[in-house]
Amino acid sequence: xxxxxxxxxxxxxxxxxxxxxxxxxxxxxxxxxxxxxxxxxxxxxxxxxxxxxxxxxxxxxxxxxxxxxxxxxxxxxxxxxxxxxxxxxxxxxxxxxxxxxxxxxxxxxxxxxxxxxxxxxxxxxxxxxxxxxxxxxxxxxxxxxxxxxxxxxxxxxxxxxxxxxxxxxxxxxxxxxxxxxxxxxxxxxxxxxxxxxxxxxxxxxxxxxxxxxxxxxxxxxxxxxxxxxxxxxxxxxxxxxxxxxxxxxxxxxxxxxxxxxxxxxxxxxxxxxxxxxxxxxxxxxxxxxxxxxxxxxxxxxxxxxxxxxxxxxxxxxxxxxxxxxxxxxxxxxxxxxxxxxxxxxxxxxxxxxxxxxxxxxxxxxxxxxxxxxxxxxxxxxxxxxxxxxxxxxxxxxxxxxxxxxxxxxxxxxxxxxxxxxxxxxxxxxxxxxxxxxxxxxxxxxxxxxxxxx
Numbered sequence: 001x002x003x004x005x006x007x008x009x010x011x012x013x014x015x016x017x018x019x020x021x022x023x024x025x026x027x028x029x030x031x032x033x034x035x036x037x038x039x040x041x042x043x044x045x046x047x048x049x050x051x052x053x054x055x056x057x058x059x060x061x062x063x064x065x066x067x068x069x070x071x072x073x074x075x076x077x078x079x080x081x082x083x084x085x086x087x088x089x090x091x092x093x094x095x096x097x098x099x100x101x102x103x104x105x106x107x108x109x110x111x112x113x114x115x116x117x118x119x120x121x122x123x124x125x126x127x128x129x130x131x132x133x134x135x136x137x138x139x140x141x142x143x144x145x146x147x148x149x150x151x152x153x154x155x156x157x158x159x160x161x162x163x164x165x166x167x168x169x170x171x172x173x174x175x176x177x178x179x180x181x182x183x184x185x186x187x188x189x190x191x192x193x194x195x196x197x198x199x200x201x202x203x204x205x206x207x208x209x210x211x212x213x214x215x216x217x218x219x220x221x222x223x224x225x226x227x228x229x230x231x232x233x234x235x236x237x238x239x240x241x242x243x244x245x246x247x248x249x250x251x252x253x254x255x256x257x258x259x260x261x262x263x264x265x266x267x268x269x270x271x272x273x274x275x276x277x278x279x280x281x282x283x284x285x286x287x288x289x290x291x292x293x294x295x296x297x298x299x300x301x302x303x304x305x306x307x308x309x310x311x312x313x314x315x316x317x318x319x320x321x322x323x324x325x326x327x328x329x330x331x332x333x334x335x336x337x338x339x340x341x342x343x344x345x346x347x348x349x350x351x352x353x354x355x356x357x358x359x360x361x362x363x364x365x366x367x368x369x370x371x372x373x374x375x376x377x378x379x380x381x382x383x384x385x386x387x388x389x390x391x392x393x394x395x396x397x398x399x400x401x402x403x404x405x406x407x408x409x410x411x412x413x414x415x416x417x418x419x420x421x422x423x424x425x426x427x428x429x430x431x432x433x434x435x436x437x438x439x440x441x442x443x444x445x446x447x448x449x450x451x452x453x
Contacts, residue, residue, distance in 0.1 A: 012196070013189050020185040024178045032174045039166050043159050048121060051135040054079075055152045058091045059137070062101065064144040071101040071148070081105065086127045088155025095146040113149045123156065131156045195222045202226070206233070208305065258284050306347065308338040308370055308377065315352040316368065322359060329365035338370050340377045340444050342424055350417045354381040354440045357414070361385035362437065372446065376426075379442040382433045393430040417442075 010018075054077055061075025071093055081089040082103040092111045094100040100110070109127045111134065114120060119137045126132040132153040139148050195218045202215040213230040216223050258280060265276045316332050323330035340347070351368070358366040362383035369380045388396065396414050418428040426444035433439040 013193055016189045016193075017182075017186060020189075021182060024181050024185075028174045028178050032170055035170055036163075036167050039170075040163050043162055047133065047154070047159050048135070051121075051133065051152055051154060052119075054091070055135050055137060055150060058093065058152060059139055059150050062093050062139075062141070062148070062150065064141045066143055069099075071095075071099050073101055077103075088126070088130055088132070088157070089153070090126065090132075091150075091152040093148055093150050095144075095148050097146065099146070111151050111153060113151070124153065126153060126155075133159075195219050199226060203229075254283075305339040305341050306344050307336070308340055308347070308379070309334040309336050311344045311347050312351055312368075315348050315355065319352075319355045319359060319366075323366065326359065327364075328359060328362055330359075331365070331367040332369075334368070334370045338372065338377065340446055342444060346420055346424070350420055350442055351379060351381070353414070353417050354442065358383040358385075358438070358440070375446050377444045377446055379444075380439055381442075382435075382437065382439045384433065384435055384437040387432055387436060387438050388430065397428065397430065 057075060057077050058073070061073045063072055063074060064070075065072050073093075077091070079089065081087040082091060082105050084105055085107050086109075087105045089103075090106040090111065091103045092100070092106060093102075094110075094113070102110070106127070111126070112124060114122065114136055116136075117138070119135065122134050122136075124132050124134050133156050134151055134153040136149060136151045139150055141148065198215060198218065199222060202211065205211040206214055213233065214226045216226045216230070218226055262277070262280055262284075265273055265280060268276060312334065316334075320330050320332075355366065355368065358381050362385045364384060366381065366383045369382075371378050371380075397418050414428070414430075421428045421442060421444065424444055426442065429441040429443065431439050431441065
């Protein structure tokens with residue numbers, strides 16, 4: 001089976017679950033990436049705005065003391081981290097010369113100055129090799145001619161830690177959400193496909209002969225499907241019954257004229273009787289063939305299992321009485337648990353015909369045994385008669401062939417048994433018996449039927 005064939009035969013529930021899984025796997029990571037990006041942008045924007053606000057506070061508190069020729073700050077930023085040495089939060093004000101004013105946290109370190117005009121953000125390496133977000137702006141004081149470079153910097157590790165915590169919680173939440181979605185989608189699929197499972201169970205019940213038709217108490221769309229299936233089943237059953245009836249009527253209609261012609265043939269001259277009787281014999285065999293076939297039910301596509309021992313019990317009792325009158329030993333070994341999907345009438349006709357043929361040829365004993373081999377039921381009928389050559393077996397299984405053309409038969413020929421067996425997906429085998437004589441094996445499938453001939 002190719003990959004495309006396997007995909008086409010994939011169950012509907014599996015198709016829906018796989019498609020939902022693919023959708024979840026594709027959508028949730030994209031949604032997570034977008035949420036993570038938006039959070040990072042929001043945190044960075046808020047961080048930059050905070051730095052800008054602190055920078056404005058630093059600028060507002062800086063002044064130039066002319067008497068001391070030094071920069072002074074008369075305003076606190078309200079954050080203790082600027083007073084803790086190497087805390088990661090720093091500010092600095094300096095000109096291009098020696099005038100420098102810094103936060104206590106910067107201690108003896110200095111921040112690098114950029115010559116870019118206006119307010120700029122950049123990432124720099126600060127004390128203890130920490131990555132800092134630095135905001136810088138140039139200003140002028142009224143009593144100082146030099147340009148002052150005002151800088152404020154903060155440790156990026158804090159916002160990176162916030163982003164990392166958020167991403168961890170985000171992906172855990174998305175994974176949990178994905179699992180919940182898959183579980184809920186699975187429940188939704190199970191609930192949504194429940195009517196299909198009911199149809200499947202109903203069809204199985206019809207197939208096993210437990211119900212005459214498919215259940216129609218279903219959603220509107222499936223109810224129409226179930227009604228269509230029931231219509232087809234009823235129509236097919238009517239066609240089968242009509243065909244069997246027509247064939248049987250035709251065979252019965254021909255049977256009487258054939259008997260009359262046989263009687264009239266006796267009045268013909270001897271040299272003409274042989275040719276006429278030969279043709280009548282062929283016609284009579286054809287009538288028997290189709291009459292027997294019409295009386296059989298044929299393959300049971302929708303029917304219950306049969307208990308083999310119970311179905312064959314009337315046949316076995318009849319053969320046992322017949323064998324007793326002929327002083328023939330008859331042994332039947334059938335386990336009670338043997339079951340097979342077949343019409344009871346067909347099974348009786350096939351086994352009965354094999355037993356009658358065996359009792360007509362046997363010397364002293366016949367036997368019937370049943371066994372299960374793999375997925376097949378094997379019914380064996382053995383006798384201790386003269387047996388048959390390979391050519392004789394082929395002739396006996398040909399159309400109209402019989403084991404005994406002299407002794408009177410009692411129904412179906414072996415060709416009919418072979419045909420019925422094939423219609424039920426089985427096989428008729430003829431072989432030598434281990435103790436001499438012939439062994440006929442009827443091999444039938446236990447469950448699923450194959451298309452017959």
